[in-house]
Amino acid sequence: MEGLHNCMACPRGCGADRTRGQRGYCGADSTVWVARAALHHWEEPPISGTRGSGAVFFAHCALGCVFCQNRQISRRADVGKPVTAERLAGIFLELEAQGAHNINLVTGSHYAPQLVRPLRLAREQGLAVPVVWNSSGYETADTLRLLDGLVNIYLPDYKYHSSYYAARYSHAADYPETAQEAITEMVRQAGAPRYVADGLLQKGVIVRHLMLPGLGGDTSQVLRSIAERWGGCVLVSLLRQYTPVGTSGFPELNRRISDEEYQEAVEQMQQLGLSGFIQDSESISESFIPSFSGEGV
Numbered sequence: 001m002e003g004l005h006n007c008m009a010c011p012r013g014c015g016a017d018r019t020r021g022q023r024g025y026c027g028a029d030s031t032v033w034v035a036r037a038a039l040h041h042w043e044e045p046p047i048s049g050t051r052g053s054g055a056v057f058f059a060h061c062a063l064g065c066v067f068c069q070n071r072q073i074s075r076r077a078d079v080g081k082p083v084t085a086e087r088l089a090g091i092f093l094e095l096e097a098q099g100a101h102n103i104n105l106v107t108g109s110h111y112a113p114q115l116v117r118p119l120r121l122a123r124e125q126g127l128a129v130p131v132v133w134n135s136s137g138y139e140t141a142d143t144l145r146l147l148d149g150l151v152n153i154y155l156p157d158y159k160y161h162s163s164y165y166a167a168r169y170s171h172a173a174d175y176p177e178t179a180q181e182a183i184t185e186m187v188r189q190a191g192a193p194r195y196v197a198d199g200l201l202q203k204g205v206i207v208r209h210l211m212l213p214g215l216g217g218d219t220s221q222v223l224r225s226i227a228e229r230w231g232g233c234v235l236v237s238l239l240r241q242y243t244p245v246g247t248s249g250f251p252e253l254n255r256r257i258s259d260e261e262y263q264e265a266v267e268q269m270q271q272l273g274l275s276g277f278i279q280d281s282e283s284i285s286e287s288f289i290p291s292f293s294g295e296g297v
């Protein structure tokens, strides 16, 4: 497949020849692995709605954060089942038939070149619900342009403003400027948020920020950056659900977010005039992490 011989699909640009079975930094070769495809009720309200979002979780990841909440599927091992373009299009249609309000592609950036065809096939076969691109924010504008016209809602993370933290926790010092360029491209494609009558999002960008313990200053910079760059063109989802997982080498990350840390960020979000979503303290349950055994694939 074009783009996979000398892979530059993500900002790592590692050049792996995935068509020959080479695996790049992300751990993926040319085969698309899906770990789970099921209705998911834990996204923001205008994404989950009442019936759930049709979440398709892809194996592997180009970022690899030390605190990854989905580490079961984001590391190098293949998890779930391999799928063809035709089967993936079928999965999208099955999720829609189950009542999904949208098709929610979770961490698919390293598979972006391979996702164009199944998205087109599904539309040709009648897929009517919006497609959500649920990503780490660590992606190139060139790769995102492959999705122009195929994705309706972008749901990127904006994890760090500081390249120091980006390097320390995600091995990607270039994360801040890369995510800024990526989100700018997403806003160009999707435009301002638009809802349908039942309160579901039909198009637009929701920028997520997962707060990390002790990084309140960086959160403040992220929020300020969102307000300055995209202002009222995006919604903001301020997440407090961080749960320490596998962070033994990073003792500073070995706790949850305090009420005070979160409240301070919520107040700043309001002062900056940012619209979006905040979480109550019940949202920090580990029930957000589903099982990944190939269900629905």
Ligand code: SF4
Residues within 6 Å of the ligand: 007, 008, 009, 010, 011, 012, 013, 014, 015, 016, 018, 023, 024, 025, 026, 027, 028, 062, 109, 110, 111
């Ligand atoms: S998507 Fe994977 S193989 Fe391609 S450049 Fe990124 S890390 Fe390398």
